[in-house]
Amino acid sequence: MLSYNFKYELKLLLRSRWIQLLSVVLLLLFGFSAFNGMEKVEKRKNDIIAAKLEVEENDKLMLQLLDSVERGLAVSVPRWTIPSNPMAVGNYHPRVAAMEPQPMAFIATGQADLFTHYVKPTVSGDDFALNFTEMTSPVQLLFGSFDLAFVIIYLLPLLIIAFSYNVLSAEKESGSLRLLAAQPIGIQNWVLQKLGLRFFWLAILVITVLTVVLVVLGINPFSEVAIYSGLLGLVLAYMLFWFAVAFLVNLWVGSSAKNAVAMLGLWVVFVLLVPSVLNQLGNTLYPMPSRSLMINEMRSMKAEVTEKQDEILDNFLRDHPEYAINDTTQQRGFYHRYMASQKLVKEEMAPLISSYEEQLRNQQNWIGKFKWLSPAIIAQESLNKMAGTATEDYEGFRKQVVGFAGKWREHLMPFLYNNQDFSQADYDALPRFTYQNETELQFGGLGILLALSLVLFATGIFGYKKLSGAGILDQA
């Protein structure tokens, strides 16, 4: 039966022009969304390049100023910005801490439209007040990004629904089911084969169209074989889930109209409702502390420590006797007091910051526990990870930047407390930031999707006879 279904299913699809129409629609959707995704990545890359160029220019100026100062020449810049002062280097010549886009970043915007991709941490800045949020159009946020992930997660299931909702009911309504049912075949098996073949043809179409689109847009999908295979595997597993839903609906529901309504209802539940409800519940159960309150608390703490800066500095120097030994001048200015008090503020704020981070982690963990309820969440998370735009990626970037800010400060502190000038010779030793992508490629999402699909298919295969009673034609 399979070979005949295989042969004639394709003929019927070709003659009804379904495949042609679907190919065009897929080509347009994949093409536009991949192009859109690439544009965003390109903008991100350009922003980072521009920031780095700005630093390069700034560094040239800094070296020129240092050269003049070292030669004893007068310089026409404000005194506090002269780079022989280590705090001027730390504040006015920061490095760029950039999160370079991953090779497949165009797949999913993920958190990329919420968070920035480069920061310039300064020595006197507060790590926890570093602004990682990006200015984004609220309209854009409302409607989301039209990227490949959007097409795969939201639109591809709708195409599958249009492609599969009436596999059995159309036969019933046209009358050919009676003739089919009079053949020595299992109708359930026949439906499974029909859907299997439609899945097969659609899978071929999706793989071909996706590969063609990427090649046309100048991306070599095979340069990142593991990620590209993971992407295809995930898309196919997600499609399989929707075909499994179609299998159950075809067997149990009935008329084409009812099937279509049932499948669209399930789409709303799995793609819109469950993710939204989980998100809302996560926010209710683990509400995020107010960022404004945190900043207010930080300010009042700063005001408090400002009053005690002399005492704090004394304590600081007691803890760091090396500075007292190396410095022959023993001159103490604003920055000596400020940097010492900053350290204290940072230590005092640590519990508040960690509660903020823990609450975010709790939210993520809570959603993670129930993500199997929605294949859309699983697919979105997996695609974000492949693209390097997942929450974990931005959290990792934030931590790396905070770490780098500490390193930057620690590098310049000895200059400050030893009252040592920064010179051209010290330039090359300045710390530089390199983003490390710490998110490992995981195929857990793919496994969950496959498991969900298998459960649905098994329910259809083993549960159908019990529920349907006399036979398929009784449902008409």
Next chain:
Amino acid sequence: MIITDNLTKKYGAHTALDHLNLNVNAGEIYCLLGANGAGKTTTINLLLGFIEPTSGSAFINQLNVKDDAKATKRFLAYIPENLMLYPNLTAVENLDYFSGIAGKTLSKSDLKAFLEEAGLQAEAFQNRIATFSKGMRQKVGIAIALAKEAKVLLLDEPTSGLDPKASNEFGLLLQQLRSKGVATLMATHDLFRAKEVGSHIGIMKDGQLKQQFVAEDISLSELEQAYLNTMDYKELAS
């Protein structure tokens, strides 16, 4: 070949088929006559295993339909009142598909030979079914039965809506199948066709088989009289 043993089907309080006992042997054409709702289609649906009997049994080629529904379908062919094939496939392709899923692999020349035997004109072989008349589709249905080498043929009002010529041709095809030893059960309203092609005729009313005749032993007018009497159409019968 076709046996029903006290075959009964009830839908709640309504009895659609009431203890039907039938026996159609190889080479016989049994025509079931009756008004709408008499139980003719229910009988065919039960023999096809489309619905389950409330009580009693149906046998095709000595196999119980309820227990071996799939196996019984290897021996039977079915032509409904409106034979719906795949409109976007040609006659040859439809025949290839239906005989293929029934387990018969046939060459193109075999397929054409069966269509020819069923009386379809050669120029229509490669035409899509969407362009076919009902009579032409019925011929493809017969070709499917021929290709399947069915021992049992179940027909549900196959000639309704056919013009006299097409109906006559269909009758001739049934005679051909009869000569090959096929047991046929045909539900019909057409007394004339039943008398002409049937070897046996039964009249059903309210789910019961009221009368049975050997076709040779009864004239058309006697059959008509018996039918009208059974249906209680007294004014028409007189």
